[in-house]
Amino acid sequence: MGKYFGTDGFRGEANISLTSDHAYKVGRFLGWYYGELRRRNGGARTGGDFEVSWRGADENKPRIVIGKDTRRSSYMFEYALIAGMVASGADAYTMHVTTTPSVAYITRTDDFDCGVMITASHNPFYDNGIKVLNGDGGKMDEATIGLIEDYIDGHLEVFGQKYDELPFARKDQIGRAVDYMAGRNRYIGYLISLGVYSFRGMKVGLDCANGSSWSVAPAVFEALGAKVYAINTEPNGTNINRNAGSTHIQGLQKFVVDNKLDVGFAYDGDADRCLAVDEKGNVVDGDGILYIYGRYMKERGKLVSNTVVTTVMSNFGLYKAFDEIGIGYAKTSVGDKYVHEYMVKHGCRIGGEQSGHIIFMKYATTGDGILTSLKLMQVMMDRKKPLSELAAPLTIYPQTLINVRVKDKAEAQSDPEVQAKIGEIEARLEASDSGRVLVRESGTEPVIRVMVEAETEEEARTSAEDIAGLIRRKFGAEE
Incomplete structure (x- = not known):
């Protein structure tokens, strides 16, 4: 991870750690950099031939598409990014309030040089972030992110030259801002086109988190015939994710049961993740979704390489369930970025x-919450089973996660006494094939995360407390 950009973009509190000046500089760099790449590539978009598809478009000007979520500060960052881009000679196409997956889709299908999404995902409204996507709709490569950071810090060196400042575009080379609401509408049409079955007769609850999905998800489900019961669809700039969406799913659980719905889906602020609620009010998380759809793909002969890609945080029960039905699995570091990289490298499909965050590689380059809910609906309609029955074979083991704030993460993690304690508990759980231990450093905070899974909540809790207590006593820092 870089100085400003983490695994999911440049994120921080608006006007504190992430300012409009930062956004302007990101826009300035992207507009200039992709213009320079075009100039050096004879006017072609990086990575392929460019065809002029828009009336009045200048093939030598880079084209960048921008979306944003419903945070109050998103407008500020949108305008700052646009100002920077057009000042550098790029045309900025604005999709306005939309989802991260829609920006990824339009970037890829409409031949944009790159895409930008303004969002802090599941964070509270006062945070925000800038996600930069490459021309294929995936996370931007680390080398380009490094150049952006260098420019922000005033010591950019690229193309064999040092730049104290980037040149401004002049006269007719100055870029323009183009309304591109049509892009969001085309994305909605794309999702509808993926509907294999009619949802007629199904009562579906949607928790839109007062975020990006409020103007997309209900329209898609209604078009496919479902009776839609949507909640948290009145964003006001400060209520995104507030007691709503996938991070506060209790509201949807009660809503599904009270209204006798067939299923419910909860999204986060930018709708790149989805959690489900079955007809009984039980949560089906990402592990449950991977199990249900991974098994569905295997049964139909569609699970290429017979591998489902997970992260190290997936539940022990998921792996036991996969073992029982003969599905292989891979484990990556935490972050959908790493999941996607593994999938691309090894040709995996889910x-x-x-x-x-679920990636269906055949249909998208990033996690897509609305697509995920459509795929779960497909399994329910095809198998003619409620979600509770589809998830029933999967046993999720109780999990305890304790965050310990420390003075030195590396020292705490490598301490011989700590490692011995971890080994002792791991050996006990492995001997009975009843759980696992994961102790890792946080990528963003001075914190060691201690996670234990076991057959009972008590065993998971006491084991995690044993490890966390030792780390706290030896290396703890004041909160």
Whole structure:
């Protein structure tokens, strides 16, 4: 991870650690950099031939598409990014309030040089972030992210030259801002086209988290025939994710049961993740979704390489369930970025995280919450079974996660006494094939995360407390 950009973009509190000046500089760099790449590539978009598809488009100007979520600060960052891009000679196409997956889709299908999504995903409204996508709709490569950071810090060196400042576009080379609401509408049409079955007769609850999905998800489900019961669809700039969506799913659980719905789906602020609720009010998380759809793919001969890609945070019970039905699995570091990289490298078709980031590689380049809910509906309609029955063979083991704030993460992690304690508990759980231990450093905080899974909640809790207590006593820092 870089100085500003983490695994999921440049994220921080608006006007504190992430400012409009940062956004302007990101826009300035992207507009100039992709213009320079075009100039050096004879006017072609990086990675392929460019065809002029828009009236009045200048094939030598880079084209960048921008979307945003419903946070109050998203407008500020949108305008700052646009200002930077057009000042550098790029045309900025604005999709306005939309989902991260829609920006990824339009970037890829409409031949944009790159895409930008303004969002802090599941974070509270006062945070925000800038996600940069490459021309294929995937996460931007680390080398380009490094150049953006270098420019922000004032010591950019690229193309064999040092730049104290980037040149401004002049006269007719100055870029323009183009309304591109049509892009969001085309994405909605794409999702509808993936509907294999009619949802007529199904009562579906949607928790839109007062975020990006409020103007997309209900329209898709209604078009496919479902009776839609949507909640948290009135964003006001400060209520995104507030007691709503996939991070506060209790509201949807009660809503599904009270209204006798067939199923419910909860999205986060930018709708790149989805959690489900069955007709009984039980949560089906990302692990459950990977199990249900991975098994569905295997039964139909569609699970290429017979591998589902997970992260190290997936539940022990998921792996036991996969073992029982003969499905292989891979484990990556935490972050859908790493899941996607593994899937691309090894040709896997499905992967994701416990948190609900699920990637269906045939249909998308990033986690897509609305697509995920459509795919779960497909299994329910095809197998003519409720979600509770589809998830029933999967036993999720109780899990305890304790975060310990420390003075030195590396020292705490490598300490011989800590490692001995971890080994002792691991050996006990492995001997009975009843759980596992994961102790890792946080990528963003001075914290060691201690996670234990076991057959009982008590065993998971006491084992995690044993390890966390030792780390806290030897290396703990004040909160």
